[in-house]
Amino acid sequence: MVVLSNEIRWFFGAIKRADAEKQLLYSENQTGAFLIRESESDKGNFALSVLVDRAVKHYKIRRLDEGGFFLTRKRTFTTLNEFVDYYTQTSGGLCVKLGKPCLKIQIPAPFDLSYKTADQWEIDRNSVQLLKRLGSGQFGEVWEGLWNNTTPVAVKTLKPGSMDPNDFLREAQIMKNLRHPKLIQLYAVCTLEDPIYIITELMRHGSLQEYLQNDAGLKIQLTQQVDMAAQVASGMAYLESQNYIHRDLAARNVLVGEHNIYKVADFGLARVFKVDNEDIYESRHEIKLPVKWTAPEAIRANKFSIKSDVWSFGILLYEIITYGKIPYSGMTGAQVIQMLSQNYRLPQPSNCPQQFYNIMLECWNAEPKERPKFETLYWKLEGYFETDSFYSDADDFIG
Template sequence: MGNSCRKHCQAIRRLLPCGNNGTGKTEVIVIPTEQHKPTYVALYDYQARTPDELSIFAGDRMQILNSNQQNWLKARLLSPRENLEGYVPINYVAPVTDIASQPYFFRNFKRTDAERQLILPGNGVGSYLIRESESQVGNYSLSVYDGTHVKHYRIHKNDNDGYFITTRTVFPSLQELVTYYSQNADGLCCRLANPCLRNEAPLPPDLCYETADHWEIDRNSLKFLKRLGHGQFGEVWEGLWSDTISVAIKTLKTGTMKPQDFLREAQFMKNLKHPKLIQLYAVCTLEEPVYIITELMRHGSLLSYLQNDKGETIGLPQQVDIAAQVSSGMEYLERQNFIHRDLAARNVLVGENSVYKVADFGLARVFEDDAIYLARNDTKLPLKWTAPEAICDNKFSVKSDVWSFGILLYEIATYGKMPYQGMSGREAHEKVMMGYRLPQPPNCHASFYKIMLDCWKEQPENRPTFDTLQWRLEDFFEVEVSSYYDPKEFIQ
């Protein structure tokens, strides 16, 4: 062992039996010392919610002591409050050697996310971010706001680990590339100024470290503040958990499900984590009504949001963006082989900065069919959103969710109007079975309506996947643009 290793490692030597001849060999076990424990940096402020957790501020450095829990890391602060220990959410920190620790890097960001983020108030000319390339794994993309539009440039990596936008200027690191283009536009739409402003800190993966594995919580820890709405499954309230954390509380109608069935489904639902899905935090199932505790989306349902807007601020670009965000969440469910069963504008929620998330995924599985299909007042039923094969043969699939997505697009295009107006749910179903499809809404773009029609193909296998729907919506406004040096090096 060299001198440098002796400074950083301790070695324990022991004799272990080896083979059948009774001989042995010496095995050296290297135990990392403090210097070998990984160093992380805090990306956001986080206020500890339990005694086991650690409060951190953006920029704090820490050593990771334990990473056995999926979504939480046990850390010890290095500065400025040395030796304080506790658990921190994994999505609030990053290794100091990782590009994710840089203020300009946005992980899991797509081109459309970058465009949405960079035009938010506070970002000026030259605001920029770097994200992972969608089309070339291992490469990156630079997105820059020129004051009017967001331009995108592919960052290539050569065989010598050099980074470049154009081959005539190669840099040994991304940081040096950023530094250079901060001083010289050199073909970009403008010089890089400030990293793109981030939204609020991301949601922690759980209410707190203690609820990561034990997420049945005491209902007395919840305070109901304001009723946000009601629907097929029950009421939704804005509330507080432990008098500190804002949450949404869904109270499920008594007698409409078996708690044990719901718990089995909710266990899987809690593990579904995606930026466009409502995050399930905890449940109260020991008595009825059952409570579901989720993240809070202050602007309520997409249905109400559309109806209140009536086209005043939501035009075609916003409609396409809403649809693209919903399709992103549904594409994730598709990859998980998870069926929503009740996709509609009423089950999409609206947050700050035009963020839209799919809610109530999986709940329809554990409700009695009567609660869904056979209620007397069929204007409340999802028959108008449900694929023909699901109604006739109870055959739910991802492709039946695609049919419902087409109806959701109709709701978006009509600002929340009821589909098949003037018909009952049964009447609408009978007409659909005879080949009827909703007509193109007034002022609806022909390409947007074409996507609806594709979702309503009679044979489920002929309907597009959510993966296809997502890229069709994200590329809806794709146009040819002038190149930046080499057309292959510019993306839009």
């Protein structure tokens, strides 16, 4: 058993791979910043995570039978301290020489005012101040707001006539009780007059669709794209466990917060809203659907299930890997429906790894029951890079 002092700045303990990347990608860390953590996939062993040009590389640290550690058997070390000392002097087969230990950043949890509104579901709209318009969508506008002059919140102001208030309140009561770190938390509502307000936690960077399009790939690389997908899959796996269906999963309905946090939003709202955005929601048997994101069985027979959400997740993966491109570009909804009936699938984007595309194809299985569970998708994405591949002499490079 290896015992390491908590005072060692480069040892982060049982931190997850995705969390290690968030820590290293923090703006004050520079190339060469590193940390050593307990391996997720190989219990009892360690992994080295290193920042290189705003990307993170990961290496498995192997153990010798007689004790000691190594990346390549050409160079072994009695202790992890010796290991770090050596690789701070020379790269020795690593992608870069180790620099300063990663800064330990406390990533704050969003302030949760649920407990304050537990017995006050309907709140006074005068307690909510609208500060800054963040965007607009098919249901209305989204504002950054302040509740009781103290708590930052997001406020969705709904277009008059966009839904039946009684239907919404029934659905919203269910939504409020759905609590998971990767779901937007619904706090309260103002429904007694128009426009109706929906009060939620604040995500300052807006929708994932806009975030992807605005960055245009300049800062986002595959490691971040996989992390986005894994976080969304985590939230959807929770909805799956609660037997709850989203019905409108897409990049426009995922929100981006500080420190690369991504959360699923607007789950359940498609059930009660009367949408009028003809660019996205097209009439199909008098029901408006986001056809390019909707599973074939849901288009044909209005048959929604968690498996139709899995299909939509495959389209969301396409949006992520193409930096927010609209799927089936240049095709109308009617053309998409016709092509899907002939087993057409979106082609593999030029920058999309085969491993990532294979996950998309699994989501688009024509038979709903053959599509993977969100729990399975989450573990596939969380462990996406956890396979060995050769890198110079370091045969345990896994990044």
